Amino acid sequence: MGQLALAILDAFSDKPFSGNPAGVCLLESSISQDLMQQIAMEINLSETAFVGRTADPSVFSLRWFTPSVEVDLCGHATLASATWMFHEGWVKPEETIQFQTRSGILSVTNSGEGVCMDFPLIPTTIDTHPDHMYSLFGATIVQAAKLRGNWIFELEDEAAVRNLAPDFAMIAATSEEGFIVTAAGSKEYDLVSRYFGPNLGIPEDPVTGFAHCALVDYWHKKTGKMSFKAFQASKRGGTLYLEKNRDRVCIQGKAVVVVRGNLTV
Numbered sequence: 001m002g003q004l005a006l007a008i009l010d011a012f013s014d015k016p017f018s019g020n021p022a023g024v025c026l027l028e029s030s031i032s033q034d035l036m037q038q039i040a041m042e043i044n045l046s047e048t049a050f051v052g053r054t055a056d057p058s059v060f061s062l063r064w065f066t067p068s069v070e071v072d073l074c075g076h077a078t079l080a081s082a083t084w085m086f087h088e089g090w091v092k093p094e095e096t097i098q099f100q101t102r103s104g105i106l107s108v109t110n111s112g113e114g115v116c117m118d119f120p121l122i123p124t125t126i127d128t129h130p131d132h133m134y135s136l137f138g139a140t141i142v143q144a145a146k147l148r149g150n151w152i153f154e155l156e157d158e159a160a161v162r163n164l165a166p167d168f169a170m171i172a173a174t175s176e177e178g179f180i181v182t183a184a185g186s187k188e189y190d191l192v193s194r195y196f197g198p199n200l201g202i203p204e205d206p207v208t209g210f211a212h213c214a215l216v217d218y219w220h221k222k223t224g225k226m227s228f229k230a231f232q233a234s235k236r237g238g239t240l241y242l243e244k245n246r247d248r249v250c251i252q253g254k255a256v257v258v259v260r261g262n263l264t265v
Contacts, residue, residue: 004031007084008045008259011076012207012238016258019238020207022080023048025263026090033070035265040065042263046202047077051085054100060085062099062106068201073103075117075209075251076238082108082115083255114241114254121247122147122214124221129153131174136181139164143222147214149177150197154218158186161194162233172198180211182218189239190228191219207238209251216242216249 006025013019023043027050040048044067052061062081064074078099085091097108107118124145134141136153139160145152155161161183171179178197185192193215195208205211212230219228228242241252 002265003262004039004265006039006043006259006261006263007080007257008043009080009083009255009257011079011083011255012209012232012240012253013236013256014254016256018236019253019255020076020205020236021045021258022074022077024077024081024084025050026085026088027052031265036063036065037070039263039265041067043067046205047071047074049074049077049081051081051090051099058095059098059100059105060090062101064101066197066201070102071200071210073101073119073210073213075119075212075240076207076253076255078106078108078117078209079115079251079253080255082110082117084257086110086115087257111252114252117209117251119209119213119249119251121217121244121249122210124152124214124218129174136179137165137167137170139181142183145218149175150180150211150214151175152180152182152214152218155181155183158183158189158192158233161192164194166196166204168196168198168203171196175199178202180208180214182215185229185231188229189231190225191215192231192233194233204234206234206236207232207240209240212240212242212251213249216244220244 010019099106182193243250
């Protein structure tokens with residue numbers, strides 16, 4: 001038996017008990033993929049991140065696990081990991097973090113107003129979902145688009161997104177990973193969204209970074225805008241600041257530490 005340090009941070013929020021919680025393990029030595037998955041299942045948050053050192057002291061490995069599977073890209077757990085690394089002195093506040101991931105190298109900086117993450121833009125293609133051509137659980141679909149493993153459904157307005165009552169069994173049966181629902185914002189936000197990923201072990205994710213890499217592409221094509229203030233309208237809720245830069249997306253947000261301790265493994 002040994003001890004493994006763990007922190008839980010609420011990402012895309014400046015106060016505890018909102019945003020999206022993520023577990024973060026800063027690994028001084030490597031552990032197996034099976035153990036990572038077991039820890040993620042035990043923590044039972046939408047994502048648990050594992051950060052390790054590499055031969056290059058300026059580059060760190062980063063992997064993300066839901067309670068069920070390892071995923072290719074996760075925004076809120078990256079934000080949580082970087083915030084915790086700055087907090088624990090793994091990197092200096094003025095340094096750029098380079099994460100080596102399944103989605104390539106991700107650069108993260110501390111802006112003073114939060115953490116800025118340089119993520120890949122996820123292309124979307126306008127299409128019609130064969131099982132949801134005109135409506136989604138009682139809400140009218142304005143337009144639909146597909147991306148790898150997921151679908152975007154644009155609904156009539158912000159209220160339709162907020163009030164949508166998802167059927168998780170139906171979403172699981174008609175998607176590979178999940179559904180992103182979105183609409184134009186009605187007040188201070190440019191867009192609002194929710195994300196349902198039952199096939200990833202996440203019925204509804206509180207705040208989803210990767211989804212916004214696709215939403216930036218979708219809404220840029222629709223409006224021509226390059227920057228967005230976005231709100232994910234889950235029960236916990238979270239705010240993201242987004243900027244398109246060619247085939248990349250800058251996602252900015254804050255995270256707060258709510259738990260720190262040790263796992264016995």
